Amino acid sequence: MTASTDWATVRPPGTDPARGGRWWPWIGRLALPVVLALVLLALWLYVGSQELDSIEARSLTAETIGETAARHVALTAVSTVLVVALAVPLGILLTRPFTRRYRGLLLTVANIGQAVPTIGLLALLAVAFFFLGFWAAVVGLVAYAVLPVLRNTMVGLEGVDPAVLEAGKGMGLSGRQVLRRLELPLAVPVILAGIRTALVINVGTATLAAYINGGGLGTLIVAGFSTNRFLVSLTGAVLTAVLALLVDHLAGIAEDVLKPKGL
Amino acid sequence: MTETGPADRPMIRLEELTKTFPGQQRPAVDALTLDIPEGEIVILVGPSGCGKTTTMKMINRIIEPTSGRILLDGEDVTHADPDQLRRRIGYVIQQIGLFPHMTIAENIATVPKLLGWDAQRVAARVDELLTTVRMDPAEYRGRYPKELSGGQRQRVGVARALSADPDVMLMDEPFGAIDPITRDRLQNEFLRLQAQVRKTIVFVTHDIDEAIKMGDRIAILREGSEVVQYDTPETILTHPANDFVRDFIGSGASLKRLNLSRVxxxxxxxxxxxxxxxxxxxxxxxxxxxxxxxxxxxxxxxxxxxxxxxxxxxxxxxxxxxxxxxxxxxxxxxxxxxxxxxxxxxxxxxxxxxxxxxxxxxxxxxxxxxxTEAIRTMRSDDQRTARRGLDEASDAAGSRWS
Structure with a gap:
């Protein structure tokens, strides 16, 4: 991403980006997926070369792996969508002048969410409230990932050049128009960076959902450990790592594409 | 203090305008009354902290006055809807505040679009304004602010403020952050522009030279936005009201007067x-x-x-x-x-x-x-004025003795 930003600033004003310039970032963007594909290929070849016993064979069917991976993606996606739906409006609210008094309090609450280990929270939900499964896992993930998005939303909004806001206000934009046309678009890069962090956190933390029957790639890891099948754990771990890297990479591309032009 | 010629209709009238910021004892602006005539550039000038910027920002109610009235073209706007009010007033600030994520055309089009102009009229207006501030529309329309130099940004800032053809413009040290050579050029261009558009302009600066050059009238302010002298640049240079004004003009008043005569x-x-x-x-x-x-x-x-x-x-x-x-x-x-x-x-x-x-x-x-000839003429005018005072004094003395 840094590379593409530099391209934008360096090119002399008025010249259209050269053809090569437009495509160059995409070549860089393809490198990581290729590497990840090679890692998966290596894993597949390695697992294929091993003698599998019945437990391993049952855990490592294409169907099981596909299901757990899809479940993992679902956990990550649902929790991240909820985090964004919760944290961005909250961040907007907390940067309005009339909420200044509550800012400290709410940030403390959000901090607690991140300070408490997710595994503890999941255990608490399970033991104290008999709350298990997919949605219990989502609650844990959301609590953990709210803070980066909330904090980045606030930092992003507060970092908008006051002169831009004064000019907007002075031209007769209403408070809501200033927010929608100036503050939010200008805060987008910082907010997206927060969302990207939340996504990566969620991919990793979603492995814990396995402990409360929430599914996901963690199931493979946990099953491998409890049955002493190293190959199963390894598959789950590698798949999680590949997924995390891929999500981070895609989020990085989204940041580039969604960033307002002219910044 | 607030004298205006009988022919000049005040476009903006400030009546007993006062602003006390919360937690402060002394008002930043204390019962200021000022008439700003139509079609003139009125400069508010004074040392920092004198309340000149606060005064200006109360006109478009970026800062809400504590008490007093603001009349715009005879209409009391002290309690009017601030957003509607601001769309009628062009606003230029020192930092310009162009919207970095919008093209130059989009920046200039902001207010016309708010006012509901159709796309064709907006596009025509953008091109017209870019031409007015001497920028080629075809070249600059689609650029982003970061691709412009400081001087070009300030031109766009002025074009944007003029976009909906407001009667009144407020300018807060508009040329303050620009290098001296470009500033000089922009000032001249702005005067040329003003000669065409004849807006009523309130212009804030701390630079007396800029005030003398740009102003049709200058209000010299001191703490609490108290008007020490409100007059044409000529009168302020030749007849400063008191020592405060004299100090503020500083040395070289006669050299400064070269700013008053034009080629x-x-x-x-x-x-x-x-x-x-x-x-x-x-x-x-x-x-x-x-x-x-x-x-x-x-x-x-x-x-x-x-x-x-x-x-x-x-x-x-x-x-x-x-x-x-x-x-x-x-x-x-x-x-x-x-x-x-x-x-x-x-x-x-x-x-x-x-x-x-x-x-x-x-x-x-x-x-x-x-x-040199021009300087000599100014000086002999001065001397004649001074002599006249002297002659009157001796006449008076003579009549007393006789």
């Missing part, structure tokens, strides 16, 4: 000129019969093309006049101040500033003699 007010000197196609020999003959050390070559439209000196002509070797000598330099327009002209001619090779009209057509030159 068009003085008689221009003549300079030997030849049309472009003239042969070097002919040019040499012209030069011999004239006092200067160079001839000015004019193109078919009468615009300065080259400066060609005697030595250039002697070494011409059959080259044409437009291939020897040097580019025209030190060019000023009739609305330039004598101070500008003096600046130019001091550094010019042939010690004259070339005057051209709006189309670039040669009019004459300003040399140092013309400037």
């Amino acid at each position: 068009r007010d003085i008689e221009l000197s003549h300079w030997p000129t030849v049309p472009e196609g003239t042969s070097p020999e002919e040019a040499l003959r012209v030069l011999r019969s004239a006092p200067g050390s160079a001839v000015l070559v004019l193109d078919a439209q009468g615009r300065p093309r080259r400066w060609v000196g005697a030595t250039d002509l002697q070494r011409a070797d059959g080259r044409r006049l437009d291939q020897i000598g040097m580019h025209p330099e030190a060019i000023v327009e009739p609305h330039a101040t004598l101070s500008d002209a003096l600046n130019e001619l001091i550094t010019a090779r042939y010690s004259v500033a070339t005057v051209v009209d709006g189309n670039g057509v040669y009019q004459g030159v300003v040399d140092i003699d013309r400037i």
Whole structure:
């Protein structure tokens, strides 16, 4: 991403980006997926070369792996969508002048969410409230990932050049128009960076959902450990790592594409 | 303090305007009453902390007054809807505040779009304004602010403030953050623009030289936005109301007055000129019969093309006049101040500033003699005024003794 930003600033004003310039970032963007594909290929070849016993064979069917991976993606996606739906409006609210008094309090609450280990929270939900499964896992993930998005939303909004806001206000934009046309678009890069962090956190933390029957790639890891099948754990771990890297990479591309032009 | 000529209708009237910020004992603006006549540039000038910016920002209610009234074109807007009010008032700030994620066209189009203009009218207005601030619409329309220089951004800032053709403009140190050379050029361009558009402008600065140059009227303020003197630049320079004003003007008041006279007010000197196609020999003959050390070559439209000196002509070797000598330099327009002209001619090779009209057509030159003459005239005017006071005093004394 840094590379593409530099391209934008360096090119002399008025010249259209050269053809090569437009495509160059995409070549860089393809490198990581290729590497990840090679890692998966290596894993597949390695697992294929091993003698599998019945437990391993049952855990490592294409169907099981596909299901757990899809479940993992679902956990990550649902929790991240909820985090964004919760944290961005909250961040907007907390940067309005009339909420200044509550800012400290709410940030403390959000901090607690991140300070408490997710595994503890999941255990608490399970033991104290008999709350298990997919949605219990989502609650844990959301609590953990709210803070980066909330904090980045606030930092992003507060970092908008006051002169831009004064000019907007002075031209007769209403408070809501200033927010929608100036503050939010200008805060987008910082907010997206927060969302990207939340996504990566969620991919990793979603492995814990396995402990409360929430599914996901963690199931493979946990099953491998409890049955002493190293190959199963390894598959789950590698798949999680590949997924995390891929999500981070895609989020990085989204940041580039969604960033307002002219910044 | 608030005198305005009877013919001037106040476009903006501030009545007993007061602002006390929360937690502060002394008001930042204390019962200010001021009339701002239509179509004039009124400068609010004063030391930092005198409340000039607060005063200006109360006019478009970026800062809400604690008490008092604001009348815009006779209408009380103290409690009007601030957003509607601001769309009628152009606003330019020092940091410009262009929207970085919008193109130049989108920046300028903001208010017209808010007012619901149709797309065609908006596009036409954007191009018109870019042309007005001397930027090529085709080239700049689609650019983003970061691709412009500081001076270009400020031009766009002015164009954006003019977009919906407001009657009133507020300008908060608009040229404060720009390098001196560009600032000078932008100031001149702005005066030229104002001569066409005739807006009512409230202009805040802490720079008395800028105030003298830009203002039709200057309000010199001190703490609490108290008006110490509200007058034309001429009167403020020649008759400062008190020591505060005198101190604020600082030394060199007579040099500053060169900012008040414009090139068009003085008689221009003549300079030997030849049309472009003239042969070097002919040019040499012209030069011999004239006092200067160079001839000015004019193109078919009468615009300065080259400066060609005697030595250039002697070494011409059959080259044409437009291939020897040097580019025209030190060019000023009739609305330039004598101070500008003096600046130019001091550094010019042939010690004259070339005057051209709006189309670039040669009019004459300003040399140092013309400037000294102008200073002498000002001084003799001053002396006459001073003598008059003296004579009246002695008359009075005489009548008492008799």
